[in-house]
Each structure stands twice: as C-alpha cells, then as structure tokens.
Amino acid sequence: MEIERIILHIDMNAFFASVEQQSNPALRGKPIAVIGAAKRTIVTTCSYEARAFGVKTGMNSWEARQKCPELIFVVGNNRKYTYTSKQIINIMRDYTPLVEVSSIDEAFLDVTGCLSLFGSAQRIALLIKERIRKQLGLTCSVGIAPNKLLAKLASDMQKPDGLTVIETGKVRQVMERVPIQDLCGIGAKMQQHLAKFGIKTCGELGRFPVDILRRNFGVTGEKLHYMGLGMDHSPVIPDEEAEEVKSVGHSTTLESDIAERREILVYLLQLSEMVGRRARKYKVAGRTITLTVRYADFTTFSRQESRSSHTNNSEEIYQASVKILESLELTQAIRLLGVKISNLRHHNEQLPLFPAERKKALLACAMDDVNDKFGDFAVTFGSLLGKETGSKVISPAWRPEGVRNVDVD
C-alpha cells in the first residue's frame, strides 16, 4: 500500500518588499515597490499595501506610479534577499531533509517521515512560520496537502500569513470549484485551449474524457486530467538529488537599446566571462554555445552552434558567440542579450594537452584565483574595465547552492 505523503508548500509573502519593510521601519504599512537599479526598470515585487492599488509585478515604474501616486520605489538589494532566503531554507531543513527550493521565495517540504518527531504537519508549519517571523520579521503562507500540486494551490488560498490544509478526503470537494488557472502549470494559453472544450474549473477538467485531452494535448492531456483530479505523484527532490544542470547561461537587459557592433561585443564578452567563470567554478564545460537576442520590440530568438570540443574558457565562448552574431542580420536595435553553454560535460577537470590550450586554461585559472579572492571582475578583460559588470537580477532558477547559485549584485 502506498504511504500517503504530506507535503508543505511555503511561499514567502511579497518577499523582497517585506525584507525592505523590515530593514526600514519607516516603510512598514506603506505601499512600496522594489525595482532594479537600472534605468529602465520594472517592479520586481511590491508590498500588499501597493497591491491594494493595483500595482503588480512586471509593471514599469511609470505604470505603477499611475496606479498608486504615493508609491515608494525602493532599489532592491539582491544580496540581502539571497542571504535571507538561505536563512529561511536553513530553518526548513531543521524539520526535514526533503526540501525542494523552487525559487528564492518558495519551497516544497516532504514531512511524511518527520511527523513522529514533531507531531503533525500543522505543528511543523506553525513552528517554521514562528521561527521565520521571530528571526527575520517576515511572514509566509503555507499549504499542506497530499501532493505538491495541491500544497501549492493551498498556499495560494490564504495570503498573507496563511495556513491552509487540503485533506485527502476533501480533495474532490475542494477541486470542484477551483478555476483551472489557479493550478500551477496552467497558463493563459492552456486556459484558452481548455475553455474551447467548456472547461473552466478543475472539477470540469477532472471529469472531461481523458481520451479527448490526450488526442488534443498528447502526453500533457493525461497530465491535465490528473491535475483536474488533484493528483500529482511528483516527488519532492532536494537540491543534492536534483538532476545535473543542462546548461549554464547569463542574459542581461541593456541599459538602452543598442545597434553598434562594438557595443554589442562588450556585452557579449561580459556575458561570456560570467558563463565561463561559473562553468569553471562548478567544473562543467559545454559543447554548444547559444546566443539569445531580444529586439527593441521584444521579438526574441536564439541561435546556437556546436563546437568539436567542450569548453568553459570565456574567450572561446565569446569567440563562438561572436561567430553566431556575425551570421545574423540584425534588423532592429537590441534590448537583451544572452549567452549560454549546453551539451554539458560534468566534472571537467582535465588540463588540456597542447601547450597553447594549456596556457589558456592556466591563465583562466589564475584569473579565477584572483577573482575568488577579491571578487568577480577584479581581474578581467581590458575592454570590460570601467563597465557595469555582474548579475543584477535573481533568476527564477536561482538556488541556494550549486551551479544554479549565481552571485548577484
């Protein structure tokens, strides 16, 4: 017989904004929006007081100000948020080793095996909430359910500072009226597709003939059927058991749109160095280099090229991305650039055999040693001197450890 699992989903409430309100007591109870330091910036997150005025994540600052004239803009401090996130994850790990961090402010916990130690899932949730509040002054919403899908749904039901339990016996009753878009994994497009079949609630999705779903959506059709029934067998996978990463990449939205080749090359070099340095740090090397370009009108495309050998050398990554750039006919100014290596080889510790290659590897190694000691870009390519460097945005793929742990400024 299958053991019934008990999963917690913990979602920090308006995370970056709450951290800023804790840091600066004068901001508490006020509508604030956290923004980036860059010139053209969007709202990264906003306080509940700002949300009441209709301010939302992703709005540009002008739009947000229109919604709420009293809105206070706070330039985010990513290092404060990553430190705080790590503290929160450490608290969670005191209750179960099965913690899957899904982003900087969300995690799943499988507490099935820990109940004899702590009593009940509700007690674990309350203990975690209390410690986060006491140590950091922050609140979170917790969902408790028999699987990840329902735990996530439950945590969204009561915000801020909620605790919602979906018991196994009540799943069907709960799902009956839940709109499909409330389920994690059903976006606006899928919602439109399902609406064509007259499906608007999870109850309707669960009852809909699975054959028709399969015929229209393939493998996803069957998954959708189970989602409608509130079933999800995916395990909680802690970071150390997660699949090895498939790529290492960085992208950046430029301060202003650029069309000059010379300027584009500087950004490519910077991104290549960030990719190379992270790849070398975690001993991975890639054979495929991908360049991503977003035009001013948001048209985005990627082109890739595979090499004959693996590399994590910044200069080689740069040369490959320049080669891809040369093959493109740019029709507009560029808004965003991204460089990625994939087709990875892990545990890449072999020193090249030939003198020229070996020299390059040793040079990169020497630069890494200096940068490990004095900080990223302390020693770098001459053409990057005096330029803004480093990661400015916390990616959704950010994790507290491993190759996905990107140091942000």
Added chain:
Amino acid sequence: MQRIAERVKVAAIFAPGCKVKPVWFEWRRQKHAVVQLSYFWQDCLGNVTRLHFAVSDGSNLFELMFDTSNQNWTLEGIEE
C-alpha cells in the same frame, strides 16, 4: 538610500553565541546611538565575509558594514 561609503568608528558588542551588535557610531564628528537594529545580512566580496546592519538612531536609517578581513566598519549609506 544615499550612498556614503565612509569608514566610521563604531562601538559594538561581541557576545558569545550572539551576532555582533553595533551600539553607537561616530560619523562626521557626531556620535549616533543605535536605538534599533532593524535588519542584518551578510555577503561575500571574493573570499571576504561582510556583515551588514540596518540601524536607526531614532531619526535616520543607516547601513553599517563590518569587513571581517580587516575589521573595519564602513557607513555604507543613509536614508534621511
């Protein structure tokens, strides 16, 4: 927050089992008593760990930073 980045003199308590707690600091010949420590975080610059403190003297908010490698304090910024 207005960036200051000036070395300052700080009195702090280093108690066993507790985080460092700044008590007062002197900036531009004026002594500010720390009446509230509202937030703490740490980061690394290269291999140097730096401790950051958001503190208030009752009127303004300040960010103090303690560099663990050279044991210097810096007033990083002020929010008036």
